[in-house]
Amino acid sequence: MRLVGESGWEFSQRVNCTGIVVIVAMTSAQKIILVKQYRPPVKKYCIELPAGLVNDRGHKRLESMATAAKRELLEETGYKAETMTKILMGPASPGSSVDCMTLFRAQGLTKVHGGGGDHTEDIEVYEIRLDEVDVWLRKMERQGCLVDPKVYAGLYFLSAPSCELRRSEAIPNFGG
Numbered sequence: 001m002r003l004v005g006e007s008g009w010e011f012s013q014r015v016n017c018t019g020i021v022v023i024v025a026m027t028s029a030q031k032i033i034l035v036k037q038y039r040p041p042v043k044k045y046c047i048e049l050p051a052g053l054v055n056d057r058g059h060k061r062l063e064s065m066a067t068a069a070k071r072e073l074l075e076e077t078g079y080k081a082e083t084m085t086k087i088l089m090g091p092a093s094p095g096s097s098v099d100c101m102t103l104f105r106a107q108g109l110t111k112v113h114g115g116g117g118d119h120t121e122d123i124e125v126y127e128i129r130l131d132e133v134d135v136w137l138r139k140m141e142r143q144g145c146l147v148d149p150k151v152y153a154g155l156y157f158l159s160a161p162s163c164e165l166r167r168s169e170a171i172p173n174f175g176g
Helices: 065-077 130-142 150-159
Strands: 002-006 009-013 019-025 031-039 044-048 051-054 079-091 100-111 124-129 170-172
Touching: 019 031, 019 065, 019 079, 019 150, 031 065, 031 130, 031 150, 044 150, 051 065, 065 079, 065 100, 100 150, 124 130, 130 150
Parallel strands: 019 100
Antiparallel strands: 002 009, 019 051, 031 044, 031 124, 079 100, 079 170
């Protein structure tokens, strides 16, 4: 991270990646996939959508946003997605960071392992029925967890009829 001062503003800029992906994933049984992990900056466990950095691995070949979304979903949750569909791109925290995030919808999920993240992460995976998620989130808050507001954005995109994605926007899972 680099701290930048410009026109009276101070903000952060990542130097170790080319973007951020966030994944909204729901199983065929109408369960949203959420993760819980400890976040040192807020000193609490947080309930989040699966997410991660793009091109943070130092590979010679740059990965696409969709490839990074597939990788992060598999790594964190153990789910492989048949398709990744871009929903939107926008600023993650426009008052304090230059970071932009790209939100994807994962479809055609297959559970292939338990998830949990890479060697630097300790992630718990939850599959919550869509019709029970509000109650579950309130329960997690009562237990001291923070809920990332992007979870609510993800729920909106799963349930709002006006947000149906065109099938032609789906990105097939070729070779990955």
